Amino acid sequence: MTDPVAARRAAIAAEKERLARARERRRSGGPAGASGFAQRKWRWVGVDGGEAVQTVLEVLKDIEQAAPLTESQCKTLGQAQAGAPDREALLPVVRAGLAGLKPEAVLRHLRALWAAGVRWLNEAGLERCRILCATAPGIELVNARSRAVSGGPAFSLFATAATRGAIPVPNAVLAQVLPWAPLSVLDDLVEHGGLLAEDKPWTERDEDEALYLRARLNPISISPEEAERLGWDGLLRRRAFLAGQTIVRQEPEDVWDLLYDVVSDVQVASLDALDAVLPRAQQIQLRDLRSGALVGQWDGGTVRDRGLWKLMAALWRPTGPVDPRRSEFYALVALNRAYDLLKSGDLEGADRQAESFVRERKKGHSLSTDLMDEAYTIAAYVTAVTSPEAENDRAARDRLAQAETYAEKAAENGHPVAVRNLAHVRTWRSTPKNRRGAMTNPFLELGLDHGAEGWERHCREVFRRYEQVGDRAGQARLNWAEDRIHEAAGHEAGFDVFFQVPLDWSRYELPDAVPRQLVPPLEPMARRTALTSGADLESIRALAAVELLDDFRSTAPHLDRHGSTR
Numbered sequence: 001m002t003d004p005v006a007a008r009r010a011a012i013a014a015e016k017e018r019l020a021r022a023r024e025r026r027r028s029g030g031p032a033g034a035s036g037f038a039q040r041k042w043r044w045v046g047v048d049g050g051e052a053v054q055t056v057l058e059v060l061k062d063i064e065q066a067a068p069l070t071e072s073q074c075k076t077l078g079q080a081q082a083g084a085p086d087r088e089a090l091l092p093v094v095r096a097g098l099a100g101l102k103p104e105a106v107l108r109h110l111r112a113l114w115a116a117g118v119r120w121l122n123e124a125g126l127e128r129c130r131i132l133c134a135t136a137p138g139i140e141l142v143n144a145r146s147r148a149v150s151g152g153p154a155f156s157l158f159a160t161a162a163t164r165g166a167i168p169v170p171n172a173v174l175a176q177v178l179p180w181a182p183l184s185v186l187d188d189l190v191e192h193g194g195l196l197a198e199d200k201p202w203t204e205r206d207e208d209e210a211l212y213l214r215a216r217l218n219p220i221s222i223s224p225e226e227a228e229r230l231g232w233d234g235l236l237r238r239r240a241f242l243a244g245q246t247i248v249r250q251e252p253e254d255v256w257d258l259l260y261d262v263v264s265d266v267q268v269a270s271l272d273a274l275d276a277v278l279p280r281a282q283q284i285q286l287r288d289l290r291s292g293a294l295v296g297q298w299d300g301g302t303v304r305d306r307g308l309w310k311l312m313a314a315l316w317r318p319t320g321p322v323d324p325r326r327s328e329f330y331a332l333v334a335l336n337r338a339y340d341l342l343k344s345g346d347l348e349g350a351d352r353q354a355e356s357f358v359r360e361r362k363k364g365h366s367l368s369t370d371l372m373d374e375a376y377t378i379a380a381y382v383t384a385v386t387s388p389e390a391e392n393d394r395a396a397r398d399r400l401a402q403a404e405t406y407a408e409k410a411a412e413n414g415h416p417v418a419v420r421n422l423a424h425v426r427t428w429r430s431t432p433k434n435r436r437g438a439m440t441n442p443f444l445e446l447g448l449d450h451g452a453e454g455w456e457r458h459c460r461e462v463f464r465r466y467e468q469v470g471d472r473a474g475q476a477r478l479n480w481a482e483d484r485i486h487e488a489a490g491h492e493a494g495f496d497v498f499f500q501v502p503l504d505w506s507r508y509e510l511p512d513a514v515p516r517q518l519v520p521p522l523e524p525m526a527r528r529t530a531l532t533s534g535a536d537l538e539s540i541r542a543l544a545a546v547e548l549l550d551d552f553r554s555t556a557p558h559l560d561r562h563g564s565t566r
Contacts, residue, residue, distance in 0.1 A: 063097030125551025168194030307515030
């Protein structure tokens, strides 16, 4: 509960000093204490025993030498040292004399008097003195009776410092201790909730400490420039992340590095590492997001958070058509799914997914024109290239007519690629079947994006795989697609001779946005002060000892012959 080192050392030093004085008296042959007659007089002022009398005489001597006293007060001290203490006048003079000493001297004398059993304080003062003179005051303050002990500002702060903030400073005296309390004690109060932002302790401190306390209690008030002054890297990195800026990586990785990896770069392998460093609330959000990806179901707040769409799309693996009219997110996932199925050669799956866009619906989320143009383009392409597989010529012609309808809808907004695609479909329809060339896009047949660079290297890799498994038919299809690309490359129109999907790549992209969820809340700056030192604790204890002078009795307690107080 406390660091008793300084207090223990001081108590040991005081005891050693007392023993040394006793040894010196014995060696010098002087009296071990006052005579029995004098001790009876001292008992009338609450001092019992030779050792106690000797302690009091040393205190009086020090007061007489160090404190500014009146002639009358000096006379009272002289009488007491001569063995005739004045029961009515002595204690007020002692109190006045102690008040003229430095706090450290006051504490030393009160400790000596307490150790000697001299109880010149009232009942409340005795309780406080017992705590102040304890070698482990924090432990003393743990019991319920001691926790109820109250006092002035310095004693209240001492109780807080001794218990490392577990006992708060009362609001009534808080303003009085804020200007001079050690910063480490204020940090103790912050950690235990005994000091709040509404207390505004920074108004009572110098510039540097004021900034530190604001960062500890009111972090939202810290500007980037102030964060730079503090060297508060966590706040700067949080603001950089929320501003969408690139974050300089740290070693080891922190939560902002991992958030950037998972949310922005969609590094799914870093999910567990992110989960381990997120605060509990955000950890629950991440786990809900991951579990929702199993079936593609998330709460409304998650779906509306555009900054999470990339991660959600990467985690979700839909096994059937996605309804694009549920929201913009589902529409983008559905469009990308249709295109991915197209590139993988699953024309039937791509057709079913595209059909979810183009079929007429009376209810549901209205889709943007751009997304619908892309969906019509995919539907037109799939319908056209699968038309030769129809059960008869009439069905094939009907499918080409349907492909033209889709292409017309895609070209309604005048996109040049869509217009060119429509011309291709119309050419196919007007050309007899036996003179019609291949309608497929060879890039898509190879599983590549239209006009992709490095297609030759890709073809070589695929050819070697086919060769290893002995797939002659696959090699033939690959060679045919490669020949068509080579032929188009030498053509004046280039790759525009192929039906192109997509019309515009940007329409397929999931947004690069900063998420609202998963971002840890702004936390106060971490504590930077060490635990309160023994020297600081002793300094507060000395000031609290000065407050005890207000609890000095005006009349000394009377001890009977057996030493009990009356």
